[in-house]
Amino acid sequence: MTSLARTRRDPSRSSAGRVALVVVLAAVALVVAAGIGLTVGTKLVGIDSVIDAIVRFDGSDLQLVVRESRIPRTVFGLLVGLSLGAAGAVMQGLTRNALADPGILGVNAGASVAVAVAVAALGIHDFPALMAAALTGALVATIGVVLLGSAGGGSPVTLVLAGVALAAVLGGLTTALVLLNPHAFLQMRSWESGALAGRDLSILTVAGPTIAVGLVLAFAITRSLDVLALGDDTAAALGVRIGPLRTGAVASVTLLAGTATAVAGPVAFLGLAAPHIARGIVGSSQKAIVPLAAVIGAIVVVLGDVVGRVVIAPQEVPVGIVMAFVAAPFLIWIGRRRNPVQL
């Protein structure tokens, strides 16, 4: 088992040519997905019209749709997908747990309950304040679930179950807040199902930098995560400082999952699925998995949003619900494996 794991982790297996191929294919797929996100919807728009709408804006209805709806949705889809894919990969690497996902472990629920408090109890509606609330909630939930997991002896199953329980409690509190405040009910109903529609590009000024910092942090710790896969003691002996690594990972997951939740509502299971797909493509090095999972996440969210737009047009299925359909079966698939929690 150990020798097999080591072979799979051997970086020499992914030759330079293979790495280049994966990078090129991922980049192409990302561009294609973004193109589909911009052009496909209830109305098909040519890519030339999209470019026209950006550089030669004439105020026509079609160009308005592109500028006001298609572009923001695609941009936010990319950001949310990058965030959740990377956050899931970091969580799986840190906890060495195949079931780690910001949704399953209650991080998104923490962000949700904080947003519900902000909306229902404090009457806050502007985006920076809501995002600050979401980040605080995500941070508290992340620290909480890590503490609970380690209080239970650090077993992977414990971590997952503690996360599910935490998510349940936080979900119950959200429901209570929303039911007590009919105004919040309306606002939370669409937000909670995870939607990219109706988000103004101006929130990029807040969400963009946060996600960028989270991604940089996530990429910075991948080498340490790889060493950590050998076990805490070995990693420490090899010079990884476990404490700072944990802190960095928690900070990165918080920034990524919290911001993604603030932008799109709680989107579950993408953070679970994307790293598994990435692992299937590039093997088990976190250095490759984290960026690839981020790209896969972005592709899946943008395409998922398109599917949600067209599948019951003119109505829409929010992307969070599409993601549950696409990615939750991964959980079932992992659950059916011989050893469900092993990476």
Add this chain to the structure above:
Amino acid sequence: MNAAPRSGIRRLRRPLDRRARWAMGILVVAVLAAFLASLSIGDRLISPIRVVEALFETQGGVRMVVVDWRLPRALAALFFGAALALSGTVFQTITRNPLGSPDVIGLTTGAYTGALIVMTTGGSSGVAVSIAAILGGFATAALVAALVAGRGALGYRIVIVGIGVSAVLAAVNAWMLLRARLEVAVSASIWGAGSLNGVGWQQALLPIVIVSVLIVLLALSRRGLWLIELGDDIGTSLGGRINLTKAGLVAIAVGLCAVVTAAIGPIAFVALAAPHLAKLIVKNGPLHLVATALTGAVLLSAADIIGQNAIPGHALPVGVVTLVLGGVYLIFLVVRTARQRF
């Protein structure tokens, strides 16, 4: 290996010890206290003595409040709590997993899905909604069973697969709520939070009767449950037709949980927590089913009283209360058992 079943059988035949008798006594008192409290406490406080008097009156304002308004709700809380607890104990025994209760593995979510399909397509009759909820519960049970079938010992697999199935169903539910007209969505959401609000005789009577019948059936087949608890091999060697017994017990357990969900919406964690708490109280004695039922009754009643009165002027659905309290209990349980077992 050999000592366990023998001591198991001995345990089942052993008469109640002093501790268990005390525990059962305390449980019965707790049930009565919860029952009286739910008849007394409300917008208008009525003293327990006056409540008892009112139960035997034939007319009057107090009688109307106590017998017509509060009694069906109080009885529903007791019976439904017992039903959920028994459903949970059957599932936990059969899946050999303390977390394998019907709400964790998605049955209540599936029942909600069934009900929502009818509610959002314009079906308003309570009977149609109830039947759809029960069918939804059975369909989900069949789906989860099919997904984990042939994969060896159930263990944590059924919990993880169940969480996945319930996540997909939750997405289906969210989508149906989103597409529904606002009035339908609001009422369906309140129902979806699991509420005893507005439960009168009309809503309570039939489910209580069905639940009672199922509880009697379960009591009649309790020997099968004990055999399963002893392990498949031993159970078979002691003359149990294990698979048939299991199928029957699962059908009863799904029925119990689905009828309750159909009547008052999905209620989280009572099915999970009551069997554990009952075990803490009476260990695994011959009366553990009775203790489990009583514990479930107390839990749901108490949660409903809390929900109605915790925030003045607002009635919180009982399901929200059990979700929060039960979630905290699950965290405690997970952390505690993890130290011993994994």
